[in-house]
Every structure is written in structure tokens, then in C-alpha cells.
Amino acid sequence: MAKQYETVIGLEVHVELATKTKIFCGCSTAFGGAPNTHTCPVCTGMPGTLPVLNKKVLEYAVAVGLATNCTVTRYGKFDRKNYFYPDNPQNYQISQLYLPICRDGSVEIETEAGKKQVGIHEIHMEEDAGKLIHDEWEDCSLVDYNRSGVPLIEIVSEPDMRNAEEVIAYLEKLRMLIQYLGASDCKLQEGSMRADVNLSVREAGAAEFGTRTEMKNLNSFRAIARAIEGERERQIELIESGQKVVQETRRWDDGKGESYAMRSKEDAQDYRYFPDPDLAPIVISDEWLAEIKAAQPEFRTEKMARYKKEYGIPDYDIEIITGSKHMADLFEETVRLCGEPKKVSNWLMVETLRLLKERGMDPEDICFSPENLAKLIRLVDGKSINGTVAKEVFEIMFEKDIDPEKYVEEKGLETVSDEGALRRAVEEVIAANPKSVEDYRNGKGKAIGFLVGQTMKAMKGKADPGMVNRLLKEML
């Protein structure tokens, strides 16, 4: 009988924090500026410059720690990780080794198999490096330090996960917590959330862990799931064929669906970590910790329960809406303004999701305001516009966050409820479509649909369809 193997997985997750400025200087963290325009003497490692900690970074790190049930380190330090590489202007990265900001936490995940706790070993703060660009034309490498000093936290889990489903549930959970905190947008594709997978296999029931590898370059949940499956198989094959798993760092190539070794433990550098003497120890007071604690938002689980109780919308809608902090905020604020939870939910679940999907956007990218969505709902409720017009207006609003009231007025899209005008249009349609009129009168009830459509067309879509229906029936 073939042996049964258990996969053991731990994750190192890097999250880029959503601060406006860098971790140790006042430069902007905005993405995409011209090379080396978001830089200063500090983040380019000029001689004599000194780092000063951005307090917001600490606040976010502590908030994430509290949300993941960690113990917050009340007296912490930054350490220097020394290694030479041109994207690292000082040739050391300021990170935390000895006294990380948070330790010993856990999050609850839920999979098909049920609920489970995944332990958090630690969370530490560090600075990101710059970016090397190789210029093939000039055969030289160029460095862009815009990203140098962008704040990161690294969340290191315990080796508590056993399969890809758990890993993805864990990442989703982290993403949700961090997005709810506003500490990061956590986008894997854009690199604001990066996960390295530490994986080993062992015979089912074995007490000791097997030798692990670390997998890098995982840019989507799909890549993570595929890499886990691939690495599990690779390690089992090695063991079955009597070979040993080598402790090494591997790089996943999602295009090829395979990984290759980057460096083994033997080539591991000695980073010569030591406390950074340029930064004062981090001391977190009781008052500040209490403030951060008090500012923790309502997280998804609590929010879901409240929505069910308060708004009475379907569970599926709740799940989708609370799946994005931005969408949940939009929902709540719109409901507050117009008092119509079901209608708001409908706009989000149907039209919004359709447009997001069509355009390949994330819920975080929604740009229209709750005020405008509320106005649109009021326009429909007050029968100022009909459903068709509302959808058209919504699409423009989705793109440009226009004020629907103004837009409807400017474009003259109000529903025509002037019975005289409608009656004239219906008369004309009846006169112009004798065949359909004939059909209807001969009992083909469906024919009225065509006539309604023709009337709507004649009215440029602005008629109240119910009224058109009534008039047609009266006049035929």
C-alpha cells in the first residue's frame, strides 16, 4: 500500500502598509512616479542621513497584531539586516529580528473541513528595497529608489496549514482583517501582499517535520494553490525515490507550472543582524495601546451577523458585500442616506458586480459615492426615471461618479408622465403597426410587448412602462 503523506505549510506574508509617507523619511509612497522622484537623502542612503520612524507604520503594525490576537511587544527595537545589493541603498535593510512588534497570535479560518486556528509566530516591521531595472540596450543596470523605504510588515505563521485550501483561507482571512483596518489594500497581483510558502511533507502520523523548502514569486491565489500541489508532489517523489529534500529557496514559474532552486541553505548569507543604533527603542504606552485597541473596526464576522439582523438581506449578498471593506462601507453609508437596504444591495449585487467583472476591476476600485447611489435610488423610487434609464445613468456613475440628479436633468431623462403626450405617442404607434394591433386583437397577448417597446422607443426610453401598458390596453 502506498504511503500516506501529510503536507505541512507555514507562510511568510509581506504586506505593504498604506501610509502616505515612507517608513523612515517623509517621501511619498505613491506608486508609479518617474524613477527616483519619490526619494530624498535618507531613502537613498546618503552619508550622514538618519532614519526616523513613521508612527503610522507602528500604529498599523500594532493594529494588525491586535486583530490577529498577538501579544504586542511593549519594548521593541529595529535591527539591521546586512547584505550587499544595489536595490538596498545602505546595504542593510532595517527590519526586526530580536524584538518583533507582535508575537504569538492566531486567526481562525474556515474550510470545507470546518474551523481551525492558524498560529501567528510573529509580525515584524521593515523597509522595502528599491527596484533594479536592467537596460538591455545600454547593457547596464539602473536603480529606482522610489520603493526604497516603503513600509512593510511581515506576518510569519506557524506551520499549521496542511493544504492549499487552508492556505488560501488563511490569506483571505489576513487580507480581510488588514483591509478592514485600512492598513493595506493587500493586492497580490500588484505586490502589496506577497506570500512565501514554506512547505515540507512527512509520513502521516510522523512526529518530526520533514525538510522544508521556501517558495517565492507567488502572485495569485491560483499560483499559490498550484505551487503547493507541485511542491508537495516534487518532495514526495524525491522521498519515494530514496533522495533527500534539500532545504532551499525555490522560485515558482507559474507559466511553466514548475519551480526551480534559487539558493540552498548552504549558500545562505550571514546577515549579521544587530540592533540599529540610529533608532530609539520602540516603547508602546498603555494609553496608546488602548487607543489603537479602541479604534479597531468592526471586522467581517461581526459585520455579517449585524447585517443579517439589521438589514434582512440574503446571506449571499452579505457575504459578497462584506467581502470588501470598501463595498461594505459604501453599502452602509448608502443605506444610512436612503434607508433602503434591499435596493442598495441589489444595485451592488447586480449592476455593480456585472460592471466590475466586465472591466476586470476589484471592489476596492469602485469610485461612485454613497450620496450618488442614494440619489439614484431616490430617482427610481420617485418614478422620476424608469429602470432602463436608471441602468444607463448608473453605468455613467460607475465610471465617473456623476451626480445622477444633475445628469438626468441635463440630459432630459425624466420619465414622461404627461398623459396627453403619451396618448399621442401610443396613437401613432397603433397607427403605424396595424399588423401587431391585428394580432393583439386576435388574442395574441404577446403582441402588446412589441407595441410597448415601440412606444418606449418613440419616447426615447423616458416613458413610464406601466403607464404605456395601461394606455395601450385602453386604446386597443
Added chain:
Amino acid sequence: MELWKMTALELSGRIRAKEVSVAEAAQAMLDRIEEKDGLYHCYVTVDKESVRKQAEEIQKRIDSGEFAGVLAGVPVAVKDNMCTEGVLTTCSSKILGNFVPVYSAEAVRNLERAGALVLGKTNMDEFAMGSTTETSAYGVTRNPWDTGRVPGGSSGGSAAAVAAGECFAALGSDTGGSIRQPAAFCGVVGMKPTYGTVSRYGLIAYGSSLDQIGPICKDVSDCAALLEAIASYDAKDSTSVRRQDTDFTSALKEDVRGMKIGVPRDYFGGGLDGEVKEAVQKAAGLLRERGAAVEEFDLSLVEYAIPAYYTIAAAEASSNLERFDGIKYGFRAENYTGLHDMYKKSRSEGFGAEVKRRIMLGSFVLSSGYYDAYYLKALKVKALIKKAFDEALSKYDIILGPVAPSTAPELGGSLADPIKMYLGDIYTVSVNLAGLPAISLPCGKDSGGMPIGLQLIGGCFKEKVLLQAAYTYEKARGEFGLPEGSGKDAGSIADREEAEEAGRYGEAI
């Protein structure tokens, strides 16, 4: 009196009284530099044009009443490890031979805000690593009292420039004695403030947890005035301290009555030159005569200070100097293949022997497997030393001792035996390990006419106590004088040749 012989405060009094213009003061310095610096080599960089322009500008701002302080119009020198916007800043290293910063060190800006005129950048041991100013990549600096001898280091250029009258005052930096020891060797006054008093922003780091900028001056009053100008809280330096008590000139009072002064027996044992011992003890006696209670005590742990200091300073230096890699600024080797070869060649060719020694030492003590045994242990020793000083300073207002075991050694005599050179820092490094303020001032001369330094060490933030005691001592001691005219300064052609001969040792390490 010739202008160059004046103290900074004497000069600024004349400037305020409109008896001397800033241009005249600046020109007097440029003339002095022209005349003397070929021999002493205190400076790495002097931009005469810029000095003249600054003089005009400062004069205008004095005349308009904008600059009214005691340093307005005073020409000063800055050690070449402090960044000066638009002015070459080399750390006396080949690796920064072309480095022109786009910002100035906060301490330099503070001097400029006070209306001081920056004459130029002074020579030093490369990256402040050394006790003789012989490790400079740009040649040695000579001691103006005897050009066959070193000025001390690493702020040797600044101390020699003050003694030689090539500036009215100077900034130095002190990581393990680099202000106090050259001040002692050159017969001038140097002060290392409490860690955190002067911003380190723009000071090119050697040992970040120990580095502190301070003044080197002709007398205690100038020292107080300079320190008052450069001390500031700086949000750009996380180790900067907010202090409300930086009116240091208010402490210049001739009174030590009731002051308790402890003299550590451990500082007067073997290894201390007899003449130095005698002069320092005499100084203690003078303070006793003026009303201070002077007594001996056992400080303990003195022999651990040197190894702890060299472990910590080298560890920090090995990391601080990583940024000098030939990529972003500074020297890059010409012929290399690939990234690692470029790093290796640029750093091998760009750094001198003493810097390499300390980088290797520091890398070793931080490496995995040795970290606990060396670096961590050194940190524990540092904490114990601080505790020993804190205990002593709870009993005494001041700890009094020598600055260095001997007077200035001859050029070329020190670098061959680095351990011996390191041991010369025995009385100064503890002050940095404990973060304390200390002042070095001349207290006599040896039989060869070389100055001897007295060191006063105070508790954290007790600069005023130190300045008051130093000021009282200085008055009691009387005029110390400058080297010129003492008969030992080498102005003659013959001496000059001999001195230049000696200077070659600087490159032979």
C-alpha cells in the same frame, strides 16, 4: 594683538564693536592657512572664494542686526566627516574623494544660523578611525607644538587648526575620545557633550551609538559658546534629546566651592606617563585649593572599556560603512567584471588599512556564532560601565583624570602597533560607552614642551557643571598660550623637510 591669536569671543566682540570686519577676520585666517597649512596640513578643503563671499554676506546680516550673537562673523573649521552642502566632504577617505553632499549637517547649519563663517573642512583619521590623524588618505596633520609629532585624532585637523590659529574654533566628533585626545595633544579645549545633545544628522557615522559632535576651541568660554550654538533638538535624529538647559555660557562662573570631585585611582596606575600623572594631580590640587572637595575612589571595570569599545564601535562601523559601495556616489574602481567584483575592488581600493581592519573586526563580532560571545557581551559590559559611572557620579559632581596616557607621540610611531594605539584610548572611551559629557583642557607641558590634557567627566546633561569647573580651573591655571612662539613650532626649512619626511609614514600603513 594679532587677529589670529584671539579667541572666538574676543574676535566677535571686536566685530560687534565694528573694530574688525568679517572680511578682515576671514582674510586673516586665509593668510594664516596660506602661510602655515602647507606644513601643518590641518585642512582637506578650503574654498577661498566661498569664504570671501560668506564674509560679505555675514557682514551684511550683522549690519542689518540679523546676526547679533557671539559667533556672528567668527571663522570656524569643520571636521571633514560632517556634510556641508555643496562642499566636498571626504571623511579623509579615498572612497568619498568626490562626494559633494546636497545637505549640511544639522550642527553645521546651527553654526551658520548663529552667523559663524565656515572656512573649510579639516583633516581627520579616515572615517574617524584612528588616534593620530595619520590614517587620512590625504596625508598626515602635524602637531603645531612639534611638527615631528602627531596632533592626535581623529579630529586632529580641527585641534591643530585651532592651536595653529588657522581658525578661531572648530567642530570635531568624538566616538571614543576623538575630540578630547587631539585637544589635549594640541593644548586646546575640546568638549564631548552628552549623547543626544548635538544632532548627528549629516555626521557621517562611525559608531552611531557613540558618535557625538562637539567644539574644539582656544578656551573654555569659546567652548561653551560653540556648544550653545550647536546643541539642538533635531527631529531628523531619533537619538536627539529635547533639552531646555543649553544656555551653556551661563555656567562660566569662577566657583568650585562645595563641588565634589572624584579621582579614580584606576586612572593613575601603570601605563600612565609620570609627567602626565603629575600635571593632572597638580590640576586636581588647584581645584581643591579653589574650594572643591577632591578625593580618590575606585571606579572599577576600567580594563574592560577598551575591548568593549572596539567591539561595539567596529560592529556599528562595519554596517555603517556598507553604503560606500561605488554605486551611488564616491569612488568606483575602474576595471571590474560584474557586481561583486565592482564592490570588492571599489572597497579594497577605496578604504585604507585601518578602516578595513575595523570593518573586518566588526563583521567578525556580528557574525553568526560569535554575536553572543562578542557583540552581546560587549553591550553587557557597556551597561556595567555605565552603571559604575552612574554610581560614581551619584557621589561626585565630576570625575577628574588624564585624557591620554602620554603626550603626543612622534609621527609614524603608532600605526605599526594598533593594539598599543587602541590602549591609548583607555581614559576616553568609557565616557562614550556611558554617553556622558566630558571636557579636555590643557593642564601643563611635559619636559619636551608638549601639552598635557586634563579630563573632567560629568553626569548626563551636566555640561554646565563641567564648564563651570573647567572655567574655574582655567582661570586658576593662567594663560596656557599657543604653540607659535613657544620655540617648538617648525617654521624653518630644515624642520619642514624633517616633517615632510616623517609624513610619509602616514601612507606606509
